[in-house]
Amino acid sequence: xxxxxxxxxxxxxxxxxGGGFGGLYAAQKLGKSPVKVTLIxxxxxxxxxxxxxxxxxGSLSPSDIASPLRAVLAENQNTSVVMGEVIDIxxxxxxxxxxNNLEIKYDSLIVATGVSHHYFGNDQWSEQAxxxxxIEDAINMRRRILSAFEAAEKTHDxxxxxxxxxxxxxxxGPTGVELAGTLAExxxxxxxxxxxxxxxxxxxxxxxxxxxxxxxxxHADLSEAAKQSxxxxxxxxxxxxxxxNIEDHVVTFKCGDQVEQIQAQTILWxxxxxxxxxxxxLGDRIGAELDRVGRVVVQPDMSIATHPNIYVxxxxxxxxxxxDRPLPGxxxxxxxxxxxxxxxxxAKVKQTxxxxxKYQDFGSLAVIGRHEAVADFKFLRLKGWxxxxxxxxxxxxxxxxxxxxxxxxxxxxxxxFTHRRGARIITGKxxxxxxxxxxxxxxxxxxxxxxxxxxx
Amino acid sequence: xxxxxxxxxxxxxxxxxGGGFGGLYAAQKLGKSPVKVTLIxxxxxxxxxxxxxxxxxGSLSPSDIASPLRAVLAENQNTSVVMGEVIDIxxxxxxxxxxNNLEIKYDSLIVATGVSHHYFGNDQWSEQAxxxxxIEDAINMRRRILSAFEAAEKTHDxxxxxxxxxxxxxxxGPTGVELAGTLAExxxxxxxxxxxxxxxxxxxxxxxxxxxxxxxxxHADLSEAAKQSxxxxxxxxxxxxxxxNIEDHVVTFKCGDQVEQIQAQTILWxxxxxxxxxxxxLGDRIGAELDRVGRVVVQPDMSIATHPNIYVxxxxxxxxxxxDRPLPGxxxxxxxxxxxxxxxxxAKVKQTxxxxxKYQDFGSLAVIGRHEAVADFKFLRLKGWxxxxxxxxxxxxxxxxxxxxxxxxxxxxxxxFTHRRGARIITGKxxxxxxxxxxxxxxxxxxxxxxxxxxx
Numbered sequence: 001x002x003x004x005x006x007x008x009x010x011x012x013x014x015x016x017x018g019g020g021f022g023g024l025y026a027a028q029k030l031g032k033s034p035v036k037v038t039l040i041x042x043x044x045x046x047x048x049x050x051x052x053x054x055x056x057x058g059s060l061s062p063s064d065i066a067s068p069l070r071a072v073l074a075e076n077q078n079t080s081v082v083m084g085e086v087i088d089i090x091x092x093x094x095x096x097x098x099x100n101n102l103e104i105k106y107d108s109l110i111v112a113t114g115v116s117h118h119y120f121g122n123d124q125w126s127e128q129a130x131x132x133x134x135i136e137d138a139i140n141m142r143r144r145i146l147s148a149f150e151a152a153e154k155t156h157d158x159x160x161x162x163x164x165x166x167x168x169x170x171x172x173g174p175t176g177v178e179l180a181g182t183l184a185e186x187x188x189x190x191x192x193x194x195x196x197x198x199x200x201x202x203x204x205x206x207x208x209x210x211x212x213x214x215x216x217x218x219h220a221d222l223s224e225a226a227k228q229s230x231x232x233x234x235x236x237x238x239x240x241x242x243x244x245n246i247e248d249h250v251v252t253f254k255c256g257d258q259v260e261q262i263q264a265q266t267i268l269w270x271x272x273x274x275x276x277x278x279x280x281x282l283g284d285r286i287g288a289e290l291d292r293v294g295r296v297v298v299q300p301d302m303s304i305a306t307h308p309n310i311y312v313x314x315x316x317x318x319x320x321x322x323x324d325r326p327l328p329g330x331x332x333x334x335x336x337x338x339x340x341x342x343x344x345x346x347a348k349v350k351q352t353x354x355x356x357x358k359y360q361d362f363g364s365l366a367v368i369g370r371h372e373a374v375a376d377f378k379f380l381r382l383k384g385w386x387x388x389x390x391x392x393x394x395x396x397x398x399x400x401x402x403x404x405x406x407x408x409x410x411x412x413x414x415x416x417f418t419h420r421r422g423a424r425i426i427t428g429k430x431x432x433x434x435x436x437x438x439x440x441x442x443x444x445x446x447x448x449x450x451x452x453x454x455x456x
Numbered sequence: 457x458x459x460x461x462x463x464x465x466x467x468x469x470x471x472x473x474g475g476g477f478g479g480l481y482a483a484q485k486l487g488k489s490p491v492k493v494t495l496i497x498x499x500x501x502x503x504x505x506x507x508x509x510x511x512x513x514g515s516l517s518p519s520d521i522a523s524p525l526r527a528v529l530a531e532n533q534n535t536s537v538v539m540g541e542v543i544d545i546x547x548x549x550x551x552x553x554x555x556n557n558l559e560i561k562y563d564s565l566i567v568a569t570g571v572s573h574h575y576f577g578n579d580q581w582s583e584q585a586x587x588x589x590x591i592e593d594a595i596n597m598r599r600r601i602l603s604a605f606e607a608a609e610k611t612h613d614x615x616x617x618x619x620x621x622x623x624x625x626x627x628x629g630p631t632g633v634e635l636a637g638t639l640a641e642x643x644x645x646x647x648x649x650x651x652x653x654x655x656x657x658x659x660x661x662x663x664x665x666x667x668x669x670x671x672x673x674x675h676a677d678l679s680e681a682a683k684q685s686x687x688x689x690x691x692x693x694x695x696x697x698x699x700x701n702i703e704d705h706v707v708t709f710k711c712g713d714q715v716e717q718i719q720a721q722t723i724l725w726x727x728x729x730x731x732x733x734x735x736x737x738l739g740d741r742i743g744a745e746l747d748r749v750g751r752v753v754v755q756p757d758m759s760i761a762t763h764p765n766i767y768v769x770x771x772x773x774x775x776x777x778x779x780d781r782p783l784p785g786x787x788x789x790x791x792x793x794x795x796x797x798x799x800x801x802x803a804k805v806k807q808t809x810x811x812x813x814k815y816q817d818f819g820s821l822a823v824i825g826r827h828e829a830v831a832d833f834k835f836l837r838l839k840g841w842x843x844x845x846x847x848x849x850x851x852x853x854x855x856x857x858x859x860x861x862x863x864x865x866x867x868x869x870x871x872x873f874t875h876r877r878g879a880r881i882i883t884g885k886x887x888x889x890x891x892x893x894x895x896x897x898x899x900x901x902x903x904x905x906x907x908x909x910x911x912x
Contacts, residue, residue, distance in 0.1 A: 061518065061519045068881065070647075071650065074650050080652040083609075100894040150500060153537075403874075
């Protein structure tokens with residue numbers, strides 16, 4: 001397998017699949033290199049996933065955290081963007097295949113398609129406990145959360161009302177913690193006083209985590225600090241709690257020997273991820289080695305062992321050449337791998353010696369709520385105000401486009417001083433979802449027993 | 457029929473159906489009155505419809521022009537908001553019925569549910585020529601417009617590419633003119649330079665109007681000015697052109713005796729409206745008189761002749777007691793009727809003499825593009841810069857919430873100086889729409905003839 005199928009008139013062609021942090025940073029770095037770049041994505045925008053939970057809870061609009069890929073890459077004269085889905089890779093012909101007969105040849109291929117939800121073999125849970133990976137997921141969560149309050153306002157059945165005002169978040173990692181904290185602020189502060197028949201301050205937000213503490217990768221002190229912050233916000237934190245079933249809007253979980261159940265209309269999944277579909281394509285078609293959750297095991301230079309011109313970066317890669325575990329799936333790793341692979345390919349094209357990849361861990365940040373965050377910089381651990389301030393600054397800084405930064409800053413400033421959340425709109429299947437909710441079975445309770453009521 | 461079913465302990469109950477300009481302004485005015493108010497809407501937000509075309513063309517986000525009804529009315533202690541769909545009115549029992557067994561009794565009822573698209577008996581056109589009334593309509597248009605460029609970038613079939621880059625707007629009223637002008641700016645300025653295989657400056661935008669000039673209700677000089685502005689922006693303006701068919705992405709229209717056809721992937725409908733479903737309910741259930749498009753003919757005090765405590769306001773009302781034609785269906789009329797009806801009901805409750813309604817026509821404004829607008833103040837007619845400035849100011853001023861005003865001002869400022877449009881994201885059925893477009897028949901042209909291409 002050779003990468004030198006190009007000559008002076010046809011520059012080395014780098015094809016990148018996926019415009020997330022890994023793919024986009026690779027494309028940006030290659031913008032001035034003597035190569036041709038084609039970035040393929042199913043979406044026409046880069047999504048700033050770390051803030052997706054703020055769309056799900058009505059603090060930000062979808063386009064606040066989405067930057068059109070064409071706009072971001074417009075300055076790069078060597079770069080094309082193709083919107084479409086890659087369905088196959090032909091390593092022999094050095095081509096990727098899209099639907100509708102489109103075939104794109106490559107000299108180097110970078111696969112950066114990330115991960116999707118994982119229900120650990122219980123895919124039937126996905127219907128009642130949706131996850132949060134895409135803009136559509138966030139809009140779906142926002143619709144469910146806000147519709148639950150609307151339905152609660154309309155019913156006089158006490159048990160049904162309680163179930164509508166119960167929100168279970170499964171998974172105590174950063175996304176779960178951020179979702180639970182923001183949900184508590186939404187219910188207990190933002191919505192407070194806007195309803196006639198319900199007191200949104202009485203909404204229950206329950207965070208369920210399987211291990212013995214929230215934010216497991218963080219230092220134990222910070223996990224404890226995060227837990228206390230959540231409790232202060234009114235979140236019920238259940239650790240060492242293994243979810244065993246989700247059915248009829250009832251979450252069943254085990255705490256040691258004890259089995260507990262919670263009736264909740266709204267159940268949100270923030271617990272597990274698995275490789276996106278491209279992992280399987282790489283496994284099936286070019287024999288790439290996959291790990292337990294389908295991620296692709298890569299070489300020290302991010303390539304696939306049998307195919308030195310095919311690279312996998314970001315969440316889809318299992319990179320086990322540093323530390324005693326594979327690198328975590330987060331934006332920082334993906335960005336660094338994206339920039340590395342750009343340098344690596346440029347070195348190959350220029351026939352110089354490529355550098356080795358080394359992940360620089362600048363630490364972790366998670367936000368729980370207003371003034372409440374934790375920062376684990378290894379040499380320094382912060383919590384509260386200062387961590388919250390750093391979190392805010394870092395997230396604004398890394399938003400790709402300047403107009404996103406400006407709008408998000410203003411929106412956050414406004415939300416901060418008023419406790420309001422401007423993007424609390426229910427869109428899409430708005431009536432359908434509300435009416436399904438009103439006609440739903442929760443546990444053994446049949447809705448037929450609910451009486452017709454007059455709004456007080 | 458009596459409105460005095462209340463006493464000291466149970467205040468007069470005003471039920472409002474619809475939270476548009478008419479319903480919301482009525483609710484706001486009644487906020488300090490000695491009545492109880494219930495506002496029912498299918499949506500949880502008030503929509504600033506005059507700017508919907510900016511969502512459809514990627515300039516603004518949905519939540520920029522949507523204000524949560526509960527937030528807007530939070531200060532009004534006498535007001536409840538109910539999210540749901542009214543399916544029936546029982547005038548005998550003085551109650552409205554919602555789905556799922558909810559019944560709400562009223563002393564006075566205000567119906568303000570507006571209008572929806574009208575295809576003049578050709579409902580089959582709606583599939584290929586969607587209209588613009590809801591947030592979902594705008595997101596759908598945005599998806600189609602942006603996807604057409606994405607599909608054009610991918611095909612090498614010249615005829616297919618031309619059809620993908622042709623955009624027909626049907627209807628030369630304010631919405632059609634605004635859509636066509638913004639589409640031209642989007643294609644010829646914003647997207648210019650972002651694609652590799654197409655020149656978006658060559659996109660055709662064709663505006664088709666049945667009468668002999670655009671903006672028919674305006675003074676003829678302003679219609680001509682608007683037409684010249686559109687032409688300057690690169691829009692092809694076809695007046696006296698009656699659309700006779702829309703099929704296989706071909707628009708057929710008659711100009712005098714001549715029949716013409718245009719192949720266009722994207723066809724947008726801005727031509728006609730008819731009464732919303734509540735019009736029929738009022739006609740069927742309480743014998744209200746309906747006009748040709750289903751609007752409810754109202755008395756001078758906005759009530760229905762046979763039911764003095766049921767009022768219809770806004771676009772759904774046919775109010776023919778001023779001038780030689782019914783009042784036009786626009787935000788200004790709806791707002792004034794909303795405020796009037798609040799005063800009217802308050803006067804009835806206080807048993808004082810209600811004032812008469814008189815619509816104050818402050819004139820009309822329509823924007824065509826950057827620095828291009830027309831303003832018809834009757835005594836004064838403006839075009840160009842000054843009209844554009846007034847248009848901008850008026851639209852910011854009337855946005856319901858302060859955070860919307862702030863965000864829209866900044867977004868517009870940013871768009872103005874950079875020619876960018878930050879909300880250019882394709883959401884919802886993103887891949888499905890793109891793939892359908894790529895596999896579509898246009899006119900007699902079968903897509904099977906398109907060859908597989910390699911992206912250059």
